[in-house]
Amino acid sequence: MAEAERITGTPEPEQGAGADPMTGAEADGPAQSGPDAGRGKRRILALLLVALLVYLLDLSSKLLVVAKLEHHAPIEVIGTLLQFTVIRNRGAAFGMGEALTIFLTFIAAAVIVVIARIARKLYSLPWAIALGLLLGGAFGNLTDRIFRTPGVFEGAVVDFIAPAHFAVFNLADSAIVCGGILIVILSFRGLDPDGTVHKD
Template identity: 40%
Template sequence: MYIIPILIIILDQLTKYFSVVNLEGEAPIVLIENFLQLNYVRNYGAAFGIMNSQRTFFLIITIIIVFGIIFYINKYNNTKIMNYSLVMIIGGAIGNFIDRLRVGYVIDFIDVNFGEVYDFPVFNIADSFIVIGTILLVILVMTDNYEDKGKE
């Protein structure tokens, strides 16, 4: 199961490398007019740029969260899907952690907007896995499907 975060980290770092090489200092690459473009952005904060320039805080909190999740996975009888949601969060968190540690900010490049209605904040692959893992986690907890009740 721990291969999943490794694959997420590799995919995240490769796509960020691509964005630095091909997008930094360049005009955005439009993939779908008025919806999806690739646009290099340096994010010095957290999701959507909140808590700007709190690098040390994010490095420390990421370490605590990753080790907390690993402890939780190993201590409790979770369903497989619960563990998958948690390792997706780990992979995404470590992907952004590497950026903060290596360059001092998170590299974002996926830019989605809904025409004139809403311009979604720019994000990356790591962010996507954190969000997917978190949504899945919330659904599992709300439906009481996070614990493997067949094992004691």
């Protein structure tokens, strides 16, 4: 068969090429979605690394300030413009909604579930960073609400960053705000989590 093809000039198909002779396109198989699948896994990995970094920084900072600063005088970082002082906050970020502790706990859990669903179609690195900031911040404050007093799902979040004339907050709050701002910017630029760009 190969000799006949050589004589008539018919090219012999390459082994394992998997090409469709009618369209020239490769047949369906792992190779078709390989690059996209690999890129998606890298973006999910980036999301998880950002979330882990935020969570560890938030958790370690809270453990440190509770051990060293709670029931002590505030530490002046930049005079009275920026101080470190421990506040137990049962509300949302920046001290809002103190009567809604259980509700806010379930909101944080819902945010985590939504991020997990979005991550399945995540191909954009900026979106991975933004969602990682949100995820790490949500886990950080959710840990406080579950494990700190006065009880499970009612725990008070530890806040300690106290700028002058502003609410006291923590690193998890900062990550959530930064992630939210980045998502707004990406949305205005038309960049979707799957990496496509749309224009209204």
